[in-house]
Amino acid sequence: MTTRKIILAEDEMPRQWYNILADIKMNPPLGPDGNPVTPEALAPVFPMNLIEQEVSTERWIDIPEEVLDILRIWRPSPLVRALSLEKALDTPAKIYFKNESVSPPGSHKPNTAVPQAYYNREFGIKKITTETGAGQWGSALSFACSLFGIECKVFMVRVSFDQKPYRKSMMEVWGGKCVASPSSETKAGQEALEKDPDTPGSLGIAISEAIEEAVSDETGNTRYSLGSVLNHVMLHQTIIGLEAKKQLEKTGDYPDVIIGCAGGGSNFAGLAFPFVLDKINGKEIDIYPVEPAGCPTLTKAPFVYDHGDTARYTPLLPMYSLGHTFVPPPFHAGGLRYHGMAPTVSQLVSEGLIEPKAITQLDAYEAGVLLARSEGLIPAPETTHALACVVDEARKAKEEGKEKVILFNWSGHGLLDLMAYDKYFSNELKNISLPEAEIAESEKVFENFPKPELLKSR
């Protein structure tokens, strides 16, 4: 029997993260004065040890022992050969996925929540604030904070707060506090509610609320934490791709195609970046970040400077953006409802090293059900977007008669998203695509900002 799960022992876990900033050129984030932001300017928001990591250009960064010890609760994660899916699709392609749903909160998010909680505690921080979309990030940070004895406050995008009540319960089991965003607890939240009392909320607004609560703590013991987008988050997630490389070596296979869903970018980056390094060094790989057609940042928006949040508390970041005031329609993949994209992922797209794809909601769920009924696992709505792309590639391989090796990231399980499957089965879901005019309108917010340079890394 072909092995289904390629397993690493705990002592085979990577002991360093891969930092892509060593290998690509980047436009710097800009402050309100139009100049590159200094580390000091970020000090009220993040602890200095994480800011240093954010700007570091060292290629390999040591993972602290205490972080490794906690990651071992669920890592190394299995690399799974999707034999039953291959059979269901009758494809000559070999399909592998990295199963990141095995963490206690159920996604890849704790890979960065744990080190972020660690570095905050090392810096003497007592409380961390954050935002969450689908709830994966908020529960991951609550989990991590509970293990390091740090207080955790989560602003959860209202539409997900209402759709996924179990996520809030989960955060509370780990001692976290979760409120719906926009809330009346912050100025940013109050303004959003004044504009539209019935707003579904957005990651942009929730980020503003969390930053505001962190920087307004006069004791100086609170910091903010972001679950995606930033360089140090991508860095922490590279443990996924580094493990996958070691695991694939055991099989003798090397991927022709790499696929990950992309909202803020961290799940995609975590798997892909260590392989992007190979591509920069000459390997031929197709690398696809997959986004929802309802929030088509990489496939429909321009590469610009824009704020990461609605209230413009963040620096200007070089990224593909639908505009920082953009409120995505309330489709179910809450983790993919972000107006922007990680600057590192954006940079790779801008220079053609990776090629974005967009997937509609119904295609995504169809692929999700196919997977559940073959491999047995129920994927998160975010993961189903990657899956739909995998199914496309596997069918293409069949048409071409090619034994391609496809590797994708199983970002999380869908056990707290089952209501979305209910709606899918009862035909309540539809495909959401964005009118061009609406996109054009929402992009006016960055018209007068500086423009990033088109840089080439190779």
Added chain:
Amino acid sequence: MTTRKIILAEDEMPRQWYNILADIKMNPPLGPDGNPVTPEALAPVFPMNLIEQEVSTERWIDIPEEVLDILRIWRPSPLVRALSLEKALDTPAKIYFKNESVSPPGSHKPNTAVPQAYYNREFGIKKITTETGAGQWGSALSFACSLFGIECKVFMVRVSFDQKPYRKSMMEVWGGKCVASPSSETKAGQEALEKDPDTPGSLGIAISEAIEEAVSDETGNTRYSLGSVLNHVMLHQTIIGLEAKKQLEKTGDYPDVIIGCAGGGSNFAGLAFPFVLDKINGKEIDIYPVEPAGCPTLTKAPFVYDHGDTARYTPLLPMYSLGHTFVPPPFHAGGLRYHGMAPTVSQLVSEGLIEPKAITQLDAYEAGVLLARSEGLIPAPETTHALACVVDEARKAKEEGKEKVILFNWSGHGLLDLMAYDKYFSNELKNISLPEAEIAESEKVFENFPKPELLKSR
């Protein structure tokens, strides 16, 4: 760093189940005429290949290759050293658990659902009916049936159906059909609804409904499947304990105490039976099945002959029973709400080879939260009962200054039970214990049945 997870490779998986019937004496199940039931009498209910397994006294039974292949989706399951819990309790005890929550449906139940679906398909069966309490069994059977192309119909105890809507969704993702029990679709259901239209339902009633639907299919292509209690179910679950033995050998430890929660008995038996064999052969081990104080079968009821279901469709089984018409109070550990207990587990209790414990609901949740905030994993309400017993034992080890080795079964995760945690945090849960008078009343139903002999296996 001490290893947290002791992992077996797929090719180290046990290839045979352990059948405890080879090593203990048992009273036979009795038919309506008071004589031992024949295999033929069970043929309308179960496929003959499973009936043969039910009555087999072979010590080792081969696991079919196709079953092994599917079990490998999640097996071998990790044996986890609960280092963070040990630290939180400051105990000299070494605590290990077998993590059965890693299966796609989230519990140990697919260990028997997969072989049962396999044997039914081999026998030409097209549809399987069953009951489910907490929903773990119903989802496990839906999962297994989807992989073997068999139709699946689940009668879910109403109180759980209402408390856990996600379980129904999960079954539907795998193509299963789930209705609340009592339903109006069967005579047994109609009778129960006539007696009490607001009944929370019980496993006993749901079993009656599922058996009735199976035997009344005139095509002969439908059979019934039970997720616990029966000998072949215990058999299939022994893969847990057999794996655990191999894993413990790698650490050099051997358990002093073995703990598992017990509703119908299969989760407890799966871990414990391979060690009971050692105990029969002279090893000193304390083995504790743990039940809820709200349904105290082993600790408060007598060892009798009684029916496994309310409508008396099953043979008379030799077991501890609160009476086949007993409807347990609606506490949250739905998987432990059964009036009886597996005859094999009952036999071991009756001769003192294992020692039952009862745990109250609030102690169980307190232990569950302690676990979630140390080890990170959120346990199912059923599992928290085992945990509370583990915590007691670990504290006792501390008082006695003994480095005991405690092994327990993590039967499932609590991700679809988070509403119960909500209620716990908001002080809506209370301890439920049963008035002696109520127990005495419910036990009248078996007054006139034959009595089992007290047999000694060693």
